[in-house]
Amino acid sequence: MNCKVITNVIIFTVNATDRIIKNGTVVIENGIIKSVGHKEEVSIPLYADEIIDGKNKMALLPGFVDTHNHSSLIKGVAENKKLIEWLPEYDLEHRTCTEEDTYHASRLCYLECLKNGTTTIMDMYRFMHRSAEAAGELGIRLHLAPYAADVLPYTFFESTGSNEEAIKTLHMSQNGRIRVWAGLEDLFYCSQPMYENAVRMQKEYGVGIHTHGCEQMEEEQTVIRKFGKSTIDVLGQRGLLGKKTLLAHCVWINEGDMKKMADTGTSLAHCPVSAAKLGCGIARTPLMKSMGVNVSLGTDGPIDNNSMDLFQEMKFASLIQKATHCDALVFGAKEMLRMATINGARSLNMEDEIGSIETGKSADLILVDCFRPNLQPIYWEGDETNLLWNMVFSAHGSNVDTVLVQGEILLRNGKSTKVDEAKVITEAQKQGIDWMKRRKLHEQEILRPIE
Ligand SMILES: [Zn+2]
Numbered sequence: 001m002n003c004k005v006i007t008n009v010i011i012f013t014v015n016a017t018d019r020i021i022k023n024g025t026v027v028i029e030n031g032i033i034k035s036v037g038h039k040e041e042v043s044i045p046l047y048a049d050e051i052i053d054g055k056n057k058m059a060l061l062p063g064f065v066d067t068h069n070h071s072s073l074i075k076g077v078a079e080n081k082k083l084i085e086w087l088p089e090y091d092l093e094h095r096t097c098t099e100e101d102t103y104h105a106s107r108l109c110y111l112e113c114l115k116n117g118t119t120t121i122m123d124m125y126r127f128m129h130r131s132a133e134a135a136g137e138l139g140i141r142l143h144l145a146p147y148a149a150d151v152l153p154y155t156f157f158e159s160t161g162s163n164e165e166a167i168k169t170l171h172m173s174q175n176g177r178i179r180v181w182a183g184l185e186d187l188f189y190c191s192q193p194m195y196e197n198a199v200r201m202q203k204e205y206g207v208g209i210h211t212h213g214c215e216q217m218e219e220e221q222t223v224i225r226k227f228g229k230s231t232i233d234v235l236g237q238r239g240l241l242g243k244k245t246l247l248a249h250c251v252w253i254n255e256g257d258m259k260k261m262a263d264t265g266t267s268l269a270h271c272p273v274s275a276a277k278l279g280c281g282i283a284r285t286p287l288m289k290s291m292g293v294n295v296s297l298g299t300d301g302p303i304d305n306n307s308m309d310l311f312q313e314m315k316f317a318s319l320i321q322k323a324t325h326c327d328a329l330v331f332g333a334k335e336m337l338r339m340a341t342i343n344g345a346r347s348l349n350m351e352d353e354i355g356s357i358e359t360g361k362s363a364d365l366i367l368v369d370c371f372r373p374n375l376q377p378i379y380w381e382g383d384e385t386n387l388l389w390n391m392v393f394s395a396h397g398s399n400v401d402t403v404l405v406q407g408e409i410l411l412r413n414g415k416s417t418k419v420d421e422a423k424v425i426t427e428a429q430k431q432g433i434d435w436m437k438r439r440k441l442h443e444q445e446i447l448r449p450i451e
Helices: 083-096 099-115 128-138 160-170 192-205 217-227 231-237 255-264 272-277 285-290 310-325 333-340 342-347 387-393 421-441
Strands: 003-012 020-029 032-038 050-062 064-069 118-123 141-144 178-180 182-184 209-213 245-249 267-270 295-297 365-369 400-405 408-412
Touching: 003 365, 003 387, 020 050, 050 387, 050 400, 064 099, 064 245, 064 267, 064 295, 064 342, 083 217, 083 421, 099 118, 099 128, 099 400, 099 408, 099 421, 118 128, 118 342, 118 400, 128 141, 128 160, 128 178, 160 178, 160 182, 160 192, 182 192, 192 209, 209 231, 217 231, 231 255, 255 285, 267 285, 267 342, 272 310, 285 295, 285 310, 295 310, 295 333, 295 342, 310 333, 310 387, 333 342, 333 387
Parallel strands: 003 050, 064 118, 118 141, 141 178, 182 209, 209 245, 245 267, 267 295
Antiparallel strands: 003 020, 020 032, 050 365, 365 400, 400 408
16 A cells, blocks of 8 residues: 655645645545544554655645646747637647647646646547547546547548547546546537537446537627527537536626526536637626536636646636626635636536545645745634635746645656656657648648638
8 A cells, every 4th residue: 555644734625615724634545535634633654655744835735627728739829819810720730730749739738737736637639549648658637528520621620430439448547547528629610410429428438528619709699690599509409518518618608508507517617818818708707606507717728828827727717807897706715726626626527536635535636835935924813824815816836846646746846757847848849840830831721610
C-alpha cells in the first residue's frame, strides 16, 4: 500500500459546507483520501511513505476541472475576429491538423493546465488517441470528446465510427484517468443521424455527450430560422438533454431553455473569457444558477482564450457579472471556487470521485504556495479567512506548487515530475511552425460555416 500525508496546510475542502481548515492534515492511501481534518484530529500513520509538509505556507485545494477545452498549437493567430469570421479560421486549423499536431498540442496544453492547477480536462479535439498518449505522459485526467461532424464539407472532422472506436479502446484506460464521451460539433456540422448515434452510444456504453450551443447571437437566430426552434429545443427533441450531457457556452438562450436545462439536469460549461474575447456576449449564469443549472467553468482552449488558467477564469466570470448587474453581491468567492471544482466534477458525472477534499474521494489535489506577495497577508476570524477571497481574486496559476492526481505527484516545486518540460516546449514550437506553414498552403480553402 502507498500512503502519503499532507500536513500543516490550509484546506479548502469545498465540501457541502465549504469548510476551511486552518491547520489541516490529509492522509492518502492508494490514491484515495483516507482522512481529512484538523491536525489534532488526524493522526499520521507510522507506515506513511511520504509526508508533504506545507509548513503553514501552503493551501490545499481540490484540483480544478476545465470542462471545455480544445487543445491546439494555434494561439494568438486568428485574432480580432468575430466568431462568425473566426470559425472559418478554425476550420482551416482542422483541415490541416495531423496526428502529430494533436500529440504536441495536447502535451503543451495539458502541461500548461497542470502547471495552473487543473487536474481534469474535457478536451474536444481530433486524433484523440494521441491526446490520451500525451495525457498519459503527464499523468493528468482527461475526458475525450472527439470533435465529430458529418455535414459536407466538414467530413474532415472525427466521425461516429472513430468516436465509437475511441470509446471501445480508451474509455476508462490509464487506471480510469481517461474517459471518452460522444462529441458533437454543433447543429450546422452534424446531421440528425449523428445525434442519434451519440444518444445510442450514451445508452450502449454509459458515456456522456458533449457539444456546443448558443454561443453567438447570429448562430442562434440561424438555428431558429433553419429548425423552427431554439438549439435547446432541437437538442431536447433529439433526446440529448439530461444528466449525462454537457453543453458549452449557452450565451444566447432564453429563460424557457434555461428551465429545460435545469429540469433535465443538463450541465453548462461556461467559458466567459472566450465568449468575451470573441465578442459573443455574456452568458446569464447567475440566472441559470438560480434556476438550478449546474454551472462549471471551461477555458475553451488556447485558440480563443490564449490562456488556460482557471484562477483567471474564476475571477473574470465573477467580475463580468458584478459589472453587468451593477451588484457587488453576485458570484462571490465560495461560488466561484465551487464552479472550478465540484461543479466541474458534476458536469463530468464525477462528483462522487473528484471535485472536493472528502474521505473516499480520489486525491486529485493542488498545493498553492501562499508565501508570495500576492497572497499575503492572511487573516482569520474563527474558521473564516480572507484567503478565500484572495484565492479567487489574487491568485494565479503560477502560485501552484504541487499537483497530485490519484495521489501521484505530477508537479513538484511548480515543475512536472513526469516529463522534460523544455523538450515538450521545444518540440511543440517546431511542430507549430510546421503546422503554420501547412495552414498557409490551404488558406484559399477557407470555408464559411453558416450561410
Ligand atoms: Zn468550444
